[in-house]
Amino acid sequence: xxxxxxxxxxxxxxxxxxxxxxxxxxxxxxxxxxxxxxxxxxxxxxxxxxxxxxxxxxxxxxxxxxxxxxxxxxxxxxxxxxxxxxxxxxxxxxxxxxxxxxxxxxxxxxxxxxxxxxxxxxxxxxxxxxxxxxxxxxxxxxxxxxxxxxxxxxxxxxxxxxxxxxxxxxxxxxxxxxxxxxxxxxxxxxxxxxxxxxxxxxxxxxxxxxxxxxxxxxxxxxxxxxxxxxxxxxxxxxxxxxxxxxxxxxxxxxxxxx
Amino acid sequence: xxxxxxxxxxxxxxxxxxxxxxxxxxxxxxxxxxxxxxxxxxxxxxxxxxxxxxxxxxxxxxxxxxxxxxxxxxxxxxxxxxxxxxxxxxxxxxxxxxxxxxxxxxxxxxxxxxxxxxxxxxxxxxxxxxxxxxxxxxxxxxxxxxxxxxxxxxxxxxxxxxxxxxxxxxxxxxxxxxxxxxxxxxxxxxxxxxxxxxxxxxxxxxxxxxxxxxxxxxxxxxxxxxxxxxxxxxxxxxxxxxxxxxxxxxxxxxxxxxxxxxxxxxxxxxxxxxxxxxxxxxxxxxxxxxxxxxxxxxxxxxxxxxxxxxxxxxxxxxxxxxxxxxx
Numbered sequence: 001x002x003x004x005x006x007x008x009x010x011x012x013x014x015x016x017x018x019x020x021x022x023x024x025x026x027x028x029x030x031x032x033x034x035x036x037x038x039x040x041x042x043x044x045x046x047x048x049x050x051x052x053x054x055x056x057x058x059x060x061x062x063x064x065x066x067x068x069x070x071x072x073x074x075x076x077x078x079x080x081x082x083x084x085x086x087x088x089x090x091x092x093x094x095x096x097x098x099x100x101x102x103x104x105x106x107x108x109x110x111x112x113x114x115x116x117x118x119x120x121x122x123x124x125x126x127x128x129x130x131x132x133x134x135x136x137x138x139x140x141x142x143x144x145x146x147x148x149x150x151x152x153x154x155x156x157x158x159x160x161x162x163x164x165x166x167x168x169x170x171x172x173x174x175x176x177x178x179x180x181x182x183x184x185x186x187x188x189x190x191x192x193x194x195x196x197x198x199x200x201x202x203x204x205x206x207x208x209x210x211x212x213x214x215x216x217x218x219x220x221x222x223x224x225x226x227x228x229x230x231x232x233x234x235x236x237x238x239x240x241x242x243x244x245x246x247x248x249x250x251x252x253x254x255x256x257x258x
Numbered sequence: 259x260x261x262x263x264x265x266x267x268x269x270x271x272x273x274x275x276x277x278x279x280x281x282x283x284x285x286x287x288x289x290x291x292x293x294x295x296x297x298x299x300x301x302x303x304x305x306x307x308x309x310x311x312x313x314x315x316x317x318x319x320x321x322x323x324x325x326x327x328x329x330x331x332x333x334x335x336x337x338x339x340x341x342x343x344x345x346x347x348x349x350x351x352x353x354x355x356x357x358x359x360x361x362x363x364x365x366x367x368x369x370x371x372x373x374x375x376x377x378x379x380x381x382x383x384x385x386x387x388x389x390x391x392x393x394x395x396x397x398x399x400x401x402x403x404x405x406x407x408x409x410x411x412x413x414x415x416x417x418x419x420x421x422x423x424x425x426x427x428x429x430x431x432x433x434x435x436x437x438x439x440x441x442x443x444x445x446x447x448x449x450x451x452x453x454x455x456x457x458x459x460x461x462x463x464x465x466x467x468x469x470x471x472x473x474x475x476x477x478x479x480x481x482x483x484x485x486x487x488x489x490x491x492x493x494x495x496x497x498x499x500x501x502x503x504x505x506x507x508x509x510x511x512x513x514x515x516x517x518x519x520x521x522x523x524x525x526x527x528x529x530x531x532x533x534x535x536x537x538x539x540x541x542x543x544x545x546x547x548x549x550x551x552x553x554x555x556x557x558x559x560x561x562x563x564x565x566x567x568x569x570x571x572x573x574x575x576x577x578x579x580x581x582x583x584x585x
Contacts (some may be wrong), residue, residue, distance in 0.1 A: 052460060078462035090457050092450045102443065103450055104461050111463070113471055122442060169461050240305035 011060030022229030038226035043221035081172030093151030104168025275530025276425035282480030282510035293452030295352035301359030303520025304499035307488035321395035329481035338478025378495030382581030
């Protein structure tokens with residue numbers, strides 16, 4: 001089982017009386033695209049919050065590259081290479097689009113006040129980060145907004161910015177929370193291309209939450225289905241369609257209407 | 259009216275605005291960049307000025323070392339405040355910070371043997387037969403500078419003039435340093451934390467560290483302002499550090515535009531005029547009230563100006579409106 005990059009073992013968390021994640025166990029293989037699907041309130045985003053360290057589990061362990069991370073602070077987990085995007089996309093509205101991207105730069109010497117007296121190192125890094133950020137902005141097609149406040153961007157553009165910012169952070173594994181919801185179809189295709197490209201060139205691992213089943217089936221190597229805080233099915237995209245538990249919990253309504 | 263024609267009046271206003279300008283600059287780093295609501299900033303001024311005064315008067319320590327130690331204690335005060343309470347949400351931090359500065363003030367007020375208590379710095383126990391003054395070293399520097407500058411600028415140069423010049427030179431240097439700091443990626447991360455904790459954390463930034471550093475930098479600036487305040491007033495008393503003083507700094511910050519430093523010196527002068535100028539409002543209609551009541555008019559004017567600014571121009575005179583109101 002050496003090719004597992006992420007292992008989530010029997011993780012549980014309650015908010016008040018609600019068990020948002022109730023003994024979820026799943027794992028993600030290196031260099032794969034794994035999608036998490038499930039009805040609203042299934043605990044998908046909570047699972048992401050647990051993996052990224054935003055909340056701590058009541059019980060269970062989370063291993064990344066074989067090391068326990070469930071008790072680390074979010075920035076420490078990000079340092080290890082797990083970078084997430086947010087449901088509904090979070091941008092820093094009062095920073096420019098370019099600055100939002102540059103925020104993703106890792107090990108920036110300018111982040112340390114001690115390097116205030118070392119402008120050479122700071123400026124060299126800034127210039128490199130700026131170039132990289134402009135390149136990404138061109139790729140996602142919002143370079144004309146580079147110097148505008150991110151708060152003026154539309155919902156779809158914020159999604160793109162959120163994703164691009166995650167890429168700036170040199171992730172090993174990307175957690176994408178509904179990356180395609182609300183993005184127009186041509187742009188989704190473009191995004192998929194970008195992601196495929198990243199996967200082949202940089203061997204990134206993806207874990208994503210997505211509701212659009214067609215997209216999920218197209219891009220995923222593996223699909224994990226959650227309901228009521230548990231993993232109810234886990235397998236190749238084709239097998240998921242035939243799984244009775246999944247049909248009951250998630251796909252059922254679709255079948256009934258057709 | 260006469261007083262307004264005197265150069266001494268303007269020099270006094272410049273001195274005061276310079277001190278409060280440095281003070282407000284500390285809040286600018288904390289709030290303008292980091293979004294940290296510090297309402298206990300005056301506590302740093304109290305810590306640095308009293309530390310300096312006690313070290314000089316009671317222990318005979320060299321003025322410069324004492325002043326540097328004072329600023330260091332202010333920085334430690336900021337670190338203490340930050341470490342204990344910065345994990346609280348913004349508005350809770352604001353409340354605790356007020357408590358912090360009040361605790362500092364009450365401790366000073368009640369530690370008779372060390373701080374002179376209610377009698378102020380005059381009652382700080384002096385070593386030997388010495389008079390409890392901490393300004394001797396500073397006075398001789400001011401006199402030297404005066405003797406040096408007088409042949410160049412003429413009779414306008416007196417001790418007060420040199421003081422104002424020194425304070426404004428300090429403010430200029432500090433403005434330059436702070437504006438440089440605010441162009442680093444450190445400040446960019448801090449600006450991000452002003453809006454959201456999760457995003458910078460998810461990108462590997464230790465939000466707490468950035469906030470703590472911002473509070474410490476602000477406290478150092480507050481500490482420097484405290485040293486100058488002590489030197490200008492020549493006497494200290496616990497009542498110099500009431501919470502209202504923090505809001506003098508806030509007024510300058512809001513007036514100048516919290517997100518940018520360039521408006522701050524102008525706002526400081528405007529504040530200085532209100533602060534010092536209203537003392538000289540002896541003409542009608544102010545002549546109808548006595549001088550003690552006039553002191554309250556000053557605080558009332560400051561309040562009214564703040565309210566009008568918040569309503570009409572929340573970004574301040576020089577700030578960018580978008581950076582304040584964008585949702």
